[in-house]
Amino acid sequence: LLSFDPQFAKDPHYSLLKELLTQIFGVPNHHPKSQPFFDHIYTFMILDNRIWFRNYQILSEDGALAEIGPRFVLNPVKIFSGSFGGGTLWENPKYISPAKLRQAMSKKAANKYEKRVEKKVVYEATKPETAYPDIEGPDFFKGDPIEKAQDVIIKEEIKEEESIEGSEDEAPSKPVFNMKISKGRPDKTIRRKQLKAKSKAISDQIKKRKQFKKKPVKK
Template sequence: MRKTHKRKHNEIEIDTKSSPLPAVRHSDEPLQKKTKWINKQRVLVFASRGINHRDRHLMEDLKKLMPHHKPEAKMERSKTLSEEKKKDLYMWLSNVPNGPSVKFFVENVHTMAELKLTGNCLRGSRPLLSFDPVFEEKPHYSLLKEIFKQIFGVPKHHPKSQPFFDHVFTFTILDNRVWFRNFQILSEDGALAEVGPRFVLNPVKIFSGSFGGVALWENPNYISPAKYRQQIKHNAKDRYVNRITQKTHAKATKGQDSYKLTPLDDMFK
């Protein structure tokens, strides 16, 4: 403290530069140390042009669930990874720049706006990741588990995330597909309420590189949507041909005895 005297008035001035006052705290809790943000990797999320409104809303829901995402403009169709029809939705998960990468066909999409579930979680909070034990049984499932952890796991001390967990992402293997669900943690005893969104990932191929390279694994049970629609049309065509054949045969045999009950029907004639 330094005292200064003026001519007309006696005043005491405090030089804060030479003797700073400590901050006043009204709590007995210890001061929290500033933690360092170590993992600064972010997830780039973008879509190709031409996706429908439901697929676009699903992408926006995923952005809300991942505070560590980095948005990007839409990719032009001339620069897309592979030409696909607009009615089919595919999702690529990749580790840039060295790989590996996985191509999924997305099925049974339900966005948050469609479901209107009772669950609700704070935006930006970190999720718990829950995996089916089946992920440890096969090598390609173990690789998928590691990719899901790196993409959906929010880094610790991320500046855009909240420092606590209030929801859980579940990844379940059923019918050779990965079922994704998002649940709010209601209490410490494990009570949950679904938040959304919902979608199912049908793995197509696993590549060694980033968005390409040597195919490490291919799903033998996968049927492309175009081939599936073609099979449905073919089956419908066969049913139509059979129905026309039956009608033609019925007209040709009309008025004739097409069957006999027993070989002795004509014995009394």
């Protein structure tokens, strides 16, 4: 059995293709190898301006079908008046040749390259001359982090001492007869002792870390 989409009867070029497919796939009348029953159905459907072929097997009399293949898709390009030549009776306006597809893909790739170059130029034009001013260059992240932390702590302590000295110089002097003990910040000697203790603790951590690295691993 041959089953055709209803659209084959609407357009003249599809009607011509229907007749062609009927002559190719149809069983001739009174053929010696023909059987008195039907167990297969060939379907021809039209979708996306293409002809879709499917082969089904009839499982039972109630119309149960199972696709057994093969399957293929036909994309008609032209219909000529002769076998392989002659005048053009019909031409598919939506057909795109493989060469045009490759050309479109190459143009698309070229546009991607141009966009990439434009982005690079814009990035170079808008790139700041200097990075973050607080970071002391890329060397800040090199070396032992504990030593870097020690240096940062020392610098912060020095800044705090300088700020304390400036505030003490600007503050007005208190009268001598005031016997109350002011709860202010510790003096310079105490701050220096605290700073030395912190630096010593950090150096001890560095030594322990180096000793731990030097220990051989038992196999």
